[in-house]
Amino acid sequence: MFWELWVRNNLKWSCVIADNYVAGLDRTSSKREEPDQSVYRRKTVKHIAAIAVFIIVGTGVSGGVRTQEPTLGWPQWGGPARNFHVDAGSIARIWPESGPRQLWRRSLGEGYSAILVDGNVLVTMYRSNEREVVVALDAETGITKWEFAYAAPLTRNGYFDVWFNAAGPGPYSSPVIADGVVFSVGVNGHFHALDLVTGRLVWSHNLVDLFKLDNYNAFASSPLVYDRTVILPLGGSSRGVVAFEQDSGSVVWHSDEFPLAPGSPLLIRLDGKDQLVVVGQQMLAGLGPDDGRLLWTHPHENELGLNVSMPIWGDDDRLFISSAYDGGSRMVHLRQVDNQTITEEIWATNRMRLHFGNALRLGELLIGSSGDFGPAFLTAVNASSGEEVWRDRSFARAHLLHSNDVIIITDEDGEIAVASVSQQGLDVHARKVVLTENAWTPPTLVDGRLYLRDRRDIVALDLR
Numbered sequence: 001m002f003w004e005l006w007v008r009n010n011l012k013w014s015c016v017i018a019d020n021y022v023a024g025l026d027r028t029s030s031k032r033e034e035p036d037q038s039v040y041r042r043k044t045v046k047h048i049a050a051i052a053v054f055i056i057v058g059t060g061v062s063g064g065v066r067t068q069e070p071t072l073g074w075p076q077w078g079g080p081a082r083n084f085h086v087d088a089g090s091i092a093r094i095w096p097e098s099g100p101r102q103l104w105r106r107s108l109g110e111g112y113s114a115i116l117v118d119g120n121v122l123v124t125m126y127r128s129n130e131r132e133v134v135v136a137l138d139a140e141t142g143i144t145k146w147e148f149a150y151a152a153p154l155t156r157n158g159y160f161d162v163w164f165n166a167a168g169p170g171p172y173s174s175p176v177i178a179d180g181v182v183f184s185v186g187v188n189g190h191f192h193a194l195d196l197v198t199g200r201l202v203w204s205h206n207l208v209d210l211f212k213l214d215n216y217n218a219f220a221s222s223p224l225v226y227d228r229t230v231i232l233p234l235g236g237s238s239r240g241v242v243a244f245e246q247d248s249g250s251v252v253w254h255s256d257e258f259p260l261a262p263g264s265p266l267l268i269r270l271d272g273k274d275q276l277v278v279v280g281q282q283m284l285a286g287l288g289p290d291d292g293r294l295l296w297t298h299p300h301e302n303e304l305g306l307n308v309s310m311p312i313w314g315d316d317d318r319l320f321i322s323s324a325y326d327g328g329s330r331m332v333h334l335r336q337v338d339n340q341t342i343t344e345e346i347w348a349t350n351r352m353r354l355h356f357g358n359a360l361r362l363g364e365l366l367i368g369s370s371g372d373f374g375p376a377f378l379t380a381v382n383a384s385s386g387e388e389v390w391r392d393r394s395f396a397r398a399h400l401l402h403s404n405d406v407i408i409i410t411d412e413d414g415e416i417a418v419a420s421v422s423q424q425g426l427d428v429h430a431r432k433v434v435l436t437e438n439a440w441t442p443p444t445l446v447d448g449r450l451y452l453r454d455r456r457d458i459v460a461l462d463l464r
Contacts, residue, residue: 074117074444076176077222077264078310079401084358088403088445091418091463092430099416099432100450103460104142108453109133112167114174114222115444115451115458116182118196121145122451123182124458125171127152132171132186134194139449142460146199152186167440168455172220172262176230178246183230187218191232193249203249213237220262220308226276226289233260233278241265241278241292255292258285261307268313271336277319281305284321284332286341296334296341302327309354312361314383318346324355324372331386347386352379356440357399360407362421365389367407369397378409378426392426399442408463414439414454418463434459 072080079086092100109126116123122137132152136145154169175184181202182194189207194200207213216237223232229243229252240255263279267289276289282305286295300307302325312320322329328350332343352359352370359368361383370379376397380389398411406429409417414435420427435454444451448464 073119073177074115074446075178076116076224077114077174078358078442079444082224082266082310083312084360084399084401084442086401086403086445089448089464091403091406091408091448093406093418095418095430095432099434099461100430101462102434103140103449103462105457105459106142107456108135108458110168110455111171112441112455113171114442115453116175116177117444117446117451118177121196123175123177123196124453125173125175125184125186127169127171130154132190134175134182134184134192134199136182136196136199137458139460142458148192148194148199148201150186150190150192152188152190155188170218170220172218174222176223176225178225178230181246183223183225183246185219185221185223185232187220189213189216189219189235191244193230193246205244205249207232207234211239211242213239217262221260222264224265224267226267226274229289231265231276231289233265236260236262241276241287243289243292253290253292255287256294258283259305261305263308264310266310266313268319268334270317270334270341273336275341277311277313279307279310279321281307284311284319286334296343298332298343298345300327300330308356309359312359312366314361318383320359320361320366320383322352322354322359322368324353326350326353328353329366329381329386331383346384349381349386349388351386351388352381355397356412357397358442360400360402362402362407365421365423367400367421369395369411371397380421380425389423390425394426394428399440401443401445403445408443408445408450410435410439410443410452412439413437416443416450416452416461434461 078084111126113125120139122139125134130153131149133147133149135147170187173185175182180196185191191205191207193202216235219235221233223230228246231243233241238259240257242254243252259281261279261281266277268275274289276287278285282301284298300321302323304325307323317334319332329352330348331346335342354368355372357369364383365380366383367380369376378392396411396413398409401408406418415433417431418429439454441453450461450463452459
């Protein structure tokens with residue numbers, strides 16, 4: 001079992017420093033709670049080698065790519081088009097010594113869920129002791145609009161112990177907002193549909209019970225919405241992918257079973273037809289988003305089965321995937337022949353190995369933080385050949401997003417920066433530490449406002 005290998009690798013390559021931590025939380029708002037269960041003493045654990053940063057990773061794309069049709073705001077993992085590219089207007093390239101203007105900052109709590117934006121509402125998730133909480137905040141002030149809390153004690157067994165010790169208790173998955181409803185999944189499979197305005201429960205499932213999952217790791221994939229369905233891989237298990245009816249929560253389809261990795265699914269369009277790309281433990285798979293039918297597979301192996309990054313889909317019908325743990329990167333060309341999808345590997349390289357953070361495709365450059373157990377430097381490779389173009393050692397592992405002609409960098413040490421990218425390298429215009437480690441949540445950018453979080457606070461900055 002790959003988990004056994006992961007545990008051995010964890011013990012070999014890393015050490016754990018445990019400390020007690022209790023996050024200060026704003027409890028001035030209304031809450032909707034399910035019945036409490038037994039309280040356990042919550043610990044946070046910092047993994048020196050960042051072994052489990054994979055739990056929050058998605059890979060993005062920008063510039064000359066074909067993806068989902070964009071919508072306003074930031075409704076899902078990866079932003080409007082699920083690709084970490086957004087048109088956020090003019091971004092200032094010069095900051096005062098104090099950094100960009102802070103609009104507000106407040107305590108939040110444990111977790112790595114991304115910050116979603118719908119109008120004046122922010123949505124994310126956090127953990128408070130033995131409960132997980134879906135929270136809506138006022139985008140202007142950070143004040144809580146509503147919270148939906150539910151009992152979610154961590155199961156202390158071999159699976160959750162690895163996640164908990166390496167990365168903290170989560171949540172890891174990011175919700176998705178569609179048609180006035182928030183769809184969220186917690187670490188142990190509590191799946192909720194909540195009214196965006198009030199936080200009222202619309203429907204819910206316990207995925208572990210519903211699908212009788214007895215061999216799975218913590219749910220980390222972020223769901224996506226397609227044609228009035230919500231699609232979700234089943235928690236790193238071998239039970240495949242499920243689509244739920246958006247309004248009722250009823251199961252629309254359940255794919256064939258295959259081992260799933262923590263990476264999030266991606267919708268692509270090939271020759272005028274939609275396909276769903278799913279990240280398996282040792283492969284990529286293409287499914288029909290209408291019925292879950294398996295269309296194709298392509299190998300993408302690594303030592304631990306931890307393929308985490310959401311692939312990049314380009315307008316050249318090429319799919320990029322990258323993983324740590326000796327997985328490396330590869331570019332795969334997809335084409336249709338007699339109504340069958342054929343995959344052809346164009347190149348593979350070990351010069352880029354995404355551990356956590358995302359990658360961007362900017363024209364002929366693919367950029368991301370490469371490395372797993374040691375340092376992870378920002379690296380650019382050529383999208384046509386896979387050859388390394390440049391490497392920048394000035395940032396820790398980072399998430400990236402692209403807006404117009406600049407990228408926003410948020411590294412795990414809490415430093416943010418605005419920079420330009422070219423074939424010659426990275427041109428950093430401004431940088432400032434605004435968070436504390438470990439800042440493993442990707443940034444959210446809407447109308448020049450940057451929303452960030454670490455494992456304690458959430459902050460809003462004005463980048464205009």
